[in-house]
Amino acid sequence: MSRYHDPRGATNDENAHKGLGYGARKHFQGGKLVALAALLVALALLAAFPLLVKRENIVNLGCLVLLYVALASSWNILGGYTGQTNLGHAAFFGLGTLATRLLWRAGTPLWLSLPASGCLAVAFALLIGLPAFRLRGAYFAIGTLALAQILYVTVGNVFPTISALPPKVLASYQLLPRYYLFLGLALFTVATSYFLARSRLGLGMMAVREEEDAAESLGVSALRHKLLALSLSAFLAGLAGGAFAYYHVGYYPQLPFAPVWTFDSVMMAYLGGTGTTIGPVIGAAFFVVVKEFLALRLVDLHQIVFGVLFILVVLFLPGGLVEAWARLQRALARRSQRRGPGLAGSEARSGPAKSE
Amino acid sequence: MLVPLAQNLVSGILVGALYGLAAVGLSLTFGVTKFLNVAHGELLMFGGYASFWVFSLLGVDPFLTLPSTILFLLLIGVLLYKLLFSRMIKLTEEAKVKNTMLIAFGLSLILQNIALRLWTADDRAITTTYSRLALTAFGVRLPVVRLASLVIALVCLLALHLFLQRTYTGKAIRATVEDWAAATLVGIDIHRVYLVSFILGVVLAGVAGALVSVGYSIMPTMGLEWTLIALIVMVLGGLGNIMGTFVGGLILGVTQSATSYFVGGTYREVVGLLIFVLVLVFRPQGLFGTKQG
Numbered sequence: 001m002s003r004y005h006d007p008r009g010a011t012n013d014e015n016a017h018k019g020l021g022y023g024a025r026k027h028f029q030g031g032k033l034v035a036l037a038a039l040l041v042a043l044a045l046l047a048a049f050p051l052l053v054k055r056e057n058i059v060n061l062g063c064l065v066l067l068y069v070a071l072a073s074s075w076n077i078l079g080g081y082t083g084q085t086n087l088g089h090a091a092f093f094g095l096g097t098l099a100t101r102l103l104w105r106a107g108t109p110l111w112l113s114l115p116a117s118g119c120l121a122v123a124f125a126l127l128i129g130l131p132a133f134r135l136r137g138a139y140f141a142i143g144t145l146a147l148a149q150i151l152y153v154t155v156g157n158v159f160p161t162i163s164a165l166p167p168k169v170l171a172s173y174q175l176l177p178r179y180y181l182f183l184g185l186a187l188f189t190v191a192t193s194y195f196l197a198r199s200r201l202g203l204g205m206m207a208v209r210e211e212e213d214a215a216e217s218l219g220v221s222a223l224r225h226k227l228l229a230l231s232l233s234a235f236l237a238g239l240a241g242g243a244f245a246y247y248h249v250g251y252y253p254q255l256p257f258a259p260v261w262t263f264d265s266v267m268m269a270y271l272g273g274t275g276t277t278i279g280p281v282i283g284a285a286f287f288v289v290v291k292e293f294l295a296l297r298l299v300d301l302h303q304i305v306f307g308v309l310f311i312l313v314v315l316f317l318p319g320g321l322v323e324a325w326a327r328l329q330r331a332l333a334r335r336s337q338r339r340g341p342g343l344a345g346s347e348a349r350s351g352p353a354k355s356e
Numbered sequence: 357m358l359v360p361l362a363q364n365l366v367s368g369i370l371v372g373a374l375y376g377l378a379a380v381g382l383s384l385t386f387g388v389t390k391f392l393n394v395a396h397g398e399l400l401m402f403g404g405y406a407s408f409w410v411f412s413l414l415g416v417d418p419f420l421t422l423p424s425t426i427l428f429l430l431l432i433g434v435l436l437y438k439l440l441f442s443r444m445i446k447l448t449e450e451a452k453v454k455n456t457m458l459i460a461f462g463l464s465l466i467l468q469n470i471a472l473r474l475w476t477a478d479d480r481a482i483t484t485t486y487s488r489l490a491l492t493a494f495g496v497r498l499p500v501v502r503l504a505s506l507v508i509a510l511v512c513l514l515a516l517h518l519f520l521q522r523t524y525t526g527k528a529i530r531a532t533v534e535d536w537a538a539a540t541l542v543g544i545d546i547h548r549v550y551l552v553s554f555i556l557g558v559v560l561a562g563v564a565g566a567l568v569s570v571g572y573s574i575m576p577t578m579g580l581e582w583t584l585i586a587l588i589v590m591v592l593g594g595l596g597n598i599m600g601t602f603v604g605g606l607i608l609g610v611t612q613s614a615t616s617y618f619v620g621g622t623y624r625e626v627v628g629l630l631i632f633v634l635v636l637v638f639r640p641q642g643l644f645g646t647k648q649g
Binding site: 131134139147149150153157259263266300301304306308310311314315 | 458463
């Protein structure tokens with residue numbers, strides 16, 4: 001029942017790999033090696049990307065993809081794994097930008113400013129966490145939206161002028177270190193998300209998402225897991241904000257608090273597949289690249305395209321692109337099974353039964 | 357000293373009536389169907405532009421544009437219901453709230469950008485020959501247009517109240533709120549109840565939007581603010597409590613005006629949101645609601 005409407009069918013698929021039967025185990029370990037090799041190649045490509053592509057606008061686009069990967073993945077920890085739709089993510093991101101911008105511009109080294117950003121976001125998360133988690137479901141969502149709006153308006157009132165980098169910094173501004181900072185940020189966030197999903201803590205979060213009362217009855221404290229997920233999500237979003245503050249030449253301090261940062265994060269996570277590690281990454285890359293492509297051709301109409309896409313995903317593909325891929329693979333497996341039942345049959349059967 | 361304060365109070369009540377009207381629609385839809393239509397503010401904005409269009413293209417008096425605006429929003433409501441929201445009926449309550457919220461969120465993005473395309477990002481307001489007219493009582497100005505809007509809002513509320521109390525469909529709606537399963541058992545067509553409640557919500561948003569475009573101004577990005585206002589007032593008034601919701605609107609309007617007066621206009625929005633969070637956390641049944649299981 002819950003599988004039908006909760007957009008996380010893909011999680012089950014992912015975990016299902018661990019349950020592959022005897023026939024598939026050997027194949028799976030080979031797959032692990034291939035995956036590792038692919039990961040290394042991908043990392044090398046990402047590291048070499050700005051050196052290979054010298055065009056500044058493309059590197060900027062790369063920065064944006066990496067930033068959005070971090071945002072979507074950090075949102076996913078609370079929104080996906082733990083199932084609490086947080087519509088106030090922009091607040092954590094914004095607080096992160098605020099801390100680093102103020103500290104770094106005042107002369108604090110970056111390696112100190114960034115963690116300060118994360119910590120400020122966590123402090124706010126803990127402050128709002130206890131009252132917010134008294135709310136369930138949609139009330140939590142609109143409650144967090146309201147809290148983020150409060151910060152958005154207040155920051156706009158307190159810091160009404162544009163925050164530009166000092167001329168001295170501008171003169172020596174280089175894109176390359178910014179790109180690598182974003183790369184490090186994205187890798188750190190995705191790695192955290194990956195290991196979290198495979199840890200006891202992460203499993204507890206998923207248990208809270210699936211059935212809060214049942215999880216409680218098994219000794220999984222819902223509040224504790226929600227607070228931890230919120231703090232972790234906020235910390236990573238705060239770091240992302242810090243990186244943004246280091247990257248951006250000039251912006252109104254209010255800008256990173258705008259609800260669009262939250263909405264984009266939610267959209268990317270859903271497009272890719274919430275509750276999975278890879279989903280938000282795919283979603284972010286897809287979102288930024290397609291948006292850039294459409295924005296050039298359709299100007300402001302690209303937002304409509306994403307609105308339609310998002311609705312379609314919620315209605316028909318609750319697991320996002322990850323689920324689409326899994327469905328495609330299943331369809332292919334079924335076809336090859338029909339062709340040569342002796343060969344691929346055992347493998348297909350060894351997977352857990354699908355309720356579709 | 358006293359006059360400006362009274363002026364603020366009156367302004368608060370006048371705008372609060374529109375808040376109430378906007379929220380009543382959302383509250384009705386949410387109370388009956390559990391559809392959390394966060395595109396409510398965008399639908400309100402569409403109502404405003406519908407009136408603005410008819411007024412500026414055909415030169416119709418803004419208050420006489422209401423029927424065409426209602427018709428327009430009615431069509432949008434039917435379309436949205438048939439296309440999107442009717443798919444959500446069979447889900448459990450929690451999933452219904454969450455999924456409709458997500459769908460409406462996508463919808464708000466679409467509507468906002470359609471409006472940007474059709475009507476540009478400029479502020480628009482309907483200005484008529486009598487826009488500047490105002491009654492003055494004890495030094496307090498009462499703009500005629502806003503007074504008329506208040507009257508229309510009250511008429512809408514009264515009509516809604518009578519509809520819910522006196523007609524068969526109204527009774528069916530109330531029965532569904534009480535217990536939808538029992539309502540189905542006694543032969544109430546749930547689908548029709550859902551459809552009517554959803555459309556009523558959309559139409560009320562449209563009327564509120566039309567009134568906003570006359571007394572105040574509209575723009576494509578106003579949606580989120582009005583959705584939040586409607587949510588705040590809905591929570592203040594308590595779910596499904598029409599009079600409570602309307603009073604909640606007045607309270608928000610007056611509080612905002614008082615904030616503008618004492619603290620500064622830039623914090624208008626903040627105070628409503630603060631109240632909202634506090635009420636959500638400490639009194640989720642609303643100010644006038646009674647505790648339910």
